[in-house]
Amino acid sequence: MSKNYLRSTYFAIFLIVAIIEFIWYVDRSNRDFAAFLLALLQNDFTTTFSETSKGQSFNELHSAFNQITQKFKTISSEKEVQHIYLESLVEHVSVGILSYDEKEKIHLMNGALKNLLNKPQVLYLKGLEGIDKRLLNTIRHIKPGENRLVKIKLSNQLLQLSLHASEFKLHAQYYKLVSFQNIKNELDANEMDAWQKLIRVLTHEIMNSVTPISSLSNTLYEIIEKENKKGTLNQDTIQKVLTGLDAVKSRSAGLQSFTEAYRNLTRIPPPNFKEVYIKDVLKRIETLLRPNLENVDFRIAYDDESIKILADTDLLDQVIINILKNALEALEDSDNPKILITVNSQEKTKISITDNGPGIDEDKVDQVFVPFFTTKRGGSGIGLALSKQIVRLHNGTLQVESVPGQGTSFIIEL
Structure with missing residues (x-):
């Protein structure tokens, strides 16, 4: 009887210890598992x-927890x-990128x-209103x-912006993506190419017409002079013909000279590049134009x-030289x-030539590089286009x- 009692006691003690051990094991496992899940939830790896x-x-x-972590x-x-x-890729590209949500909050x-x-950085789209309402x-x-x-003027500089848009949803959130690219230089290049082609055709056709006229007028002029020396023509008739031929000859020469000036736009020789100090270039030009700069506060920085x-x-x-001469003409009454x-010099070398003259009207600024356009009396409109x-x-x-x-x-900018 006592042996059975003793066995029961030992068994009860063992059972209690086993239960305590099991509870500790489960509790420890739960705490470790909870710590593991909490770390994942807080992105603590x-x-x-x-x-x-x-x-x-x-x-x-x-070990399994550590591997998963x-x-x-x-x-x-x-x-x-x-x-x-x-x-880094988005920051590196030269195309402007803007992203905003349906509340017009800017995210990028x-x-x-x-x-x-x-x-x-602008927080909301409305912050761009101060730049240009049309934009x-x-x-x-x-x-x-x-x-x-879109054409806008920013800091007295004309920008021609090409905008392209796309939209997408991310985690049920709407976004609109707009890219910006200033294509003014490309448009200017295409415009200049178009002008060159037009000038090439016009000068070719004009010269084809003017050259025979000029040659014929010279021939007729010489014939009349010979006949006049022989005394076979009426003096009054001779004078009228000579006067007319002289006018034709003069205008033909003027038209040839005029046409030749515009031909220069299509005859620029390929540049012969060499490395030079910009200071030497400007010093040489200053020396050349010094007589014209005597009454001007001229400085180079x-x-x-x-x-x-x-x-x-x-x-x-x-x-x-062409830009400086234009500046001097603009300053004549100053x-x-x-x-x-x-x-x-940063990424490129920038040479800025600034005068304090009367300036150029806003509606004409965009046309100063167009061939034939000029604001000067007697100007040909070639200088800046050629430059x-x-x-x-x-x-x-x-x-x-x-x-x-x-x-x-x-x-x-070079």
Whole structure:
């Protein structure tokens, strides 16, 4: 009887210990599992679980936890790297990119767009209203897949923007993506090519017509003179014919000269590039024009006097001299004439030639590089068109910024 009692006691104690051990095991497992899930929920992939000294079953469980945590850590790291890559890619592209939601809250505005619009980060689309209301209206109403052209003036500079839109949903959230590209240089290049083709055709046809007329008038003039010497023609008739032929000859020569001037636009020789100091180029031009600059406050400012460029100095001199002569003509009636040339170099070398003359009317600024267009009496409208063509051959750009009543700047970027 006592043995049975003793056995029952031992069994009860063993059962109690087993139950306590089981409860501890379940509680420990639950706590570890809860800690594991909580770490995943909080994206904390640094939590690790000991894989030794806990017993085989705990070691295996903790090993599985650690492997899963490491897998999530790897996935998270890959996503972060991909996000940084895509973010860098968006910032690197030269096309402006804007993304906003249905409440017009801006989620993305890359560096190219900030530089293009000269605007820091904007929180809502309405913040672009201060730049140009037409631009804001176009962004709001452009349809997915549609292309729009918008012309705006920003910091006295004309921009011709090409906008393209698309839309998408991400986690049930609507987004509209708009790309911006300033295509003014491309449009200017195409326009200049079109003008060159037109001028080539016109000058060819005019010269074909004028040359025979000029030749014929010379021949007739000589015949009349010979006959006049022989005394076989009436003096009054001879005088009338000679006067008429002289007029034809004179106008033919004038028309040939006029046509030849426009031919220059299509006859620019290929640039002979060589490395030169921009300071030497400007010093030589200043010396050449010094007699014209005596009554002008003329200054040249350099960020770095050792800036070098690849250029055909003969052609580049022609561009800068033409711009300076235009500036001098604009300053003829100014009380305190000033011309400032600034030179700086970042990604490209920028040469800005600024005068404090009367400026150019806003409706004419966009036409100054168009062949035949001129604001000067007796001007041919060739100088600036030729200058822009020369700069294009240098793979550069020539732009104008002007404020009526304050002055004009011509900016050469090479």
